Amino acid sequence: MNLLKIRLSLVSLALLLFKMSAAQTGTISGKLLDDTEEPVIYANVSLHLISDSTLVKVEPSNEEGVFTFHEINPGSYFLRASFVGFAELEVRDLILEGDQKLELQALTFESSSVQLETATITAQRSILEVRSDRTVFNVQGTINSAGENAIELLRKAPGVLVDNNDNISVLSRSGVLVYIDGKRLPLSGQDLSNYLQNLTAEQIDRIDIISNPGAKYEAEGNAGIIDIRLKKDKNTGANGTVSSNISQGFYNRGNVNVSGNYRNKNLNIFGNAGYNGGSGFNTIIFDSYQNNLILDEYNRFKRNWNTYDYRVGADFFINKNHTLGFIMGGQISERDNNSANRIEISPVTNREQIDSILVANNTSTGENDQNTFNINYRFEKDQKTLNIDADYGRFRNTNLRYQPNQYFDQTEKLVLTEVVNSFDTPRDIDIYTFKVDYEVPLGKGKFGVGTKLSKVTTDNTFLLFDVLGGEDLLNNQRSNRFKYDESVYAAYVTYTTPLGEKWNLTTGLRAEETDATGDLQAFLPELQEDPVDFDYLSWFPSAGLTYQLSQQNMLSLNYGRRINRPDYNVLNPFRNQLSELSFEKGNAFLQPEIVNNLELGYTLKYMYNFKLAYSRTVDQITRLIGPSEEDVRASFITWDNLASQTIFSANVSAPIQFSEIWNAYINLSGSHINNQADYGNGAIVDVQAWSYNMFQQHTIKLPKGFTGEVSGWYSGPGVWGGVFLYQHSWSLNLGLQKKFFKNNMNVKLSAQDIFYESGWEGVSEFNGLMSEGFGNWDSRRVSLSVSYNFGNQNIKSRNRKTGMEDESKRVGGE
Helix, strand or coil, X not given: CCHHHHHHHHHHHHHHHHCCCCCCCEEEEEEEECCCCCECCCCEEEEEECCCCCEEEEEECCCCCEEEEEEECCEEEEEEEECCCECCEEEEEEEECCCCEEXXXXXXXXXXXXXXXCCCCCCXXXXXXXCCXXXXXXXXXXXXXXXXXXXXXXXHCCCEEECCCCCEEECCECCCEEEECCEECCCCHHHHHHHHHCCEHHHEEEEEEECCCCCCCCCECCCCEEEXXXXXXXXXXXXEEEEEEEEECCCEEEEEEEEEEEECCCEEEEEEEEEEEEEEEEEEEEEEEECCEEEEEXXXXXXXXXXXXXXXXXXXXXXXXXXXXXXXXXXXXXXEEEEEEEEEEEECCCCCCCCEEEEEEEEEEEEEEEEEEEEEEEEEECCEEEEEEEEEEEEEEEEEEEEEEEEECCCCCCEEEEEEEEEECCEEEEEEEEEEEEEEEECCEEEEEEEEEEEEEEEEEEEEEEEECCEEEECCCCCEEEEEEEEEEEEEEEEEEEECCCEEEXXXXXXXXXXXXXXXXXXXXXXXXXXXXXXXXXXXXXXXXXXXXXXXXEEEEEEEEEEECCCHHHHCCCCEEEECCEEECCCCCCCCEEEEEEEEEEEECCCEEEEEEEEEEEEEEEEEEEECCCCCCCEEEEEEEEEEEEEEEEEEEEEEECCCCEEEEEEEEEEEEEEEEECCCCCEEEEEEEEEEEEEEEEEECHHHCEEEEEEEEECCEEECCCEEECCEEEEEEEEEEEECCCCEEEEEXXXXXXXXXXXXXXXXXXXXXXXXXXXXXXXXXXXXXXEEEECCECCCECCCCCCECCCCCCCCC
């Protein structure tokens, strides 16, 4: 696909659309009251077209309960309003003529215990929603998401930190479990990074951040769960969306996505397909001091990719109590990467006295072929629910790499020695899960019970060849095969009940039996090692207590115990080298880490959220950088268990309405980390670090229907892994949005990291190796995104008896 042609055509289209003049507009205003005739402040109020239910605008009510919609085109509308604790209300047949100022009479909410004949839908899509068990980052609530991928979006998400190796942490806690649509993604390390980089913002609806999951969720993941929810249209009739994005940085990238659905009272069929392609780079520079040597290392990586993906599914509404559904999806990603690695070696007494220079320019090609399948059944009647899920995931990754290691003299003209290697490293992963969840009213509360069976098999083959005279000769001493099988058998019980009028209690207990085997199969008998077996039963209690101080003030206290098991990526003892002097290898003897999390939260006016958290982990699995025992010039990355890690953290999030045309969202977080370990022989970890982060987004309504956005983040100093202390970094982004054709076409123009300050730098000191480094990537970009919705876009069907949407109740995994 010619990305340049697409970019030029989209730019021309956008310029044409931007020249369209706005029609004569009016205003619609009103006031919201509760059942005691007191103003309801900060309620969500949405305005829709009568003709096709298209969302026109969303506004919050102010301190007096008043809301106003400005610059509304003449036409027929209906209005919806919602607020926690009240039944949603709807006002229809609003007719606006010319520049009329339509003022509605006072609108009164009814108690949520009153059932309505027609249900309503909360249309608020602010950038952030804080719910009782999770924080929701709405990707479609930000203009500056255009052209980005999942990794870049996670850098903006509240409480989430992504380090220089794309490792993800939440509230400064590592060990995050990544889900896609409620299903665990069985990838880690570079495989996970590659997948998320190929997942575009245009495919993502929202990101759920669950920092302290309850017993219903699997206990894996010390920092909780990040659940990336993909777009899924739920409107009735036939509907669809076509979107495209072009992004230009140092290199260009682009994507095209098509999605659609057909829905009636008995059936919902949905699907999407997309293409994503382009190029990107990242740079890493290190000065390492070890064994009286200085190693000045420069790395430049370029990746090129073409990714094709699809997702199709159906929900069959057998009757009002039974729903049967299935989803299947796939992704094929083709990539070729090039990297330039150069290391100057000199004595520590005089770095200008270069002893030799190692140049290792790698080339690699690979393909990821991934397929997932799910079948789901749900029964719901009289507040009783039964949900059954069966899943299978198939992941096939191939990688071929060529690496010449050439040692030059200080002039870099004379080759002193040369070692050439090639690598063939395929990886196959299969994951099977079966899960049952059942909930039933019990006493004044609700009782839940469930079970989950999962099996993950990973087959890693590592073939290293010595290239001599143009011929590849298998090196049996450094080639091997690593198979990792893990089965987890889990069961849980939960109970939620009110304790009086203001207190609410949630309790749970989960048991998980883990049976895992890591089997290293060497190609030489003298190198063969015994398999590493894990077989243990773990208990994971959880509890939550909420107290409603008043209608708009709530306190919450949550506790949970979780586990992080070592996976194939950190157990695999293969030596995966960037060059002969820079490599990484796993640790087959890692133990699972156990964490206890405690969180205290306060919510004011259902908008302002404050959280304090304490976390203590034993046997923390962490990433360490140390000197090699085999070569005094070499260093490597490995994983080991820390004795303990203790984290205190705080988080504040708040939306702010500065004026009728200017609103903002601000998120602040801070933490203190204490890492402790003693591996003997002077290899000690004793690191304490403060860290703080801030994210802001400001949205401004501009004339003629334009919307502007200014967003950015700042990350203060902190610690990655066990010992890497990093410095501050920040990014500032700008965006502009305009909608056309009755809001069916959405055009976004954005510029990310305009000052190019999102790179990293830091220092690591461990076991006789001190390294100072910095790096950056292709983060400064300009993106143009265009999407168009077509079809009926009708209002969602509803059950008139319950007032609920008559749609699939698919839980989707957890």
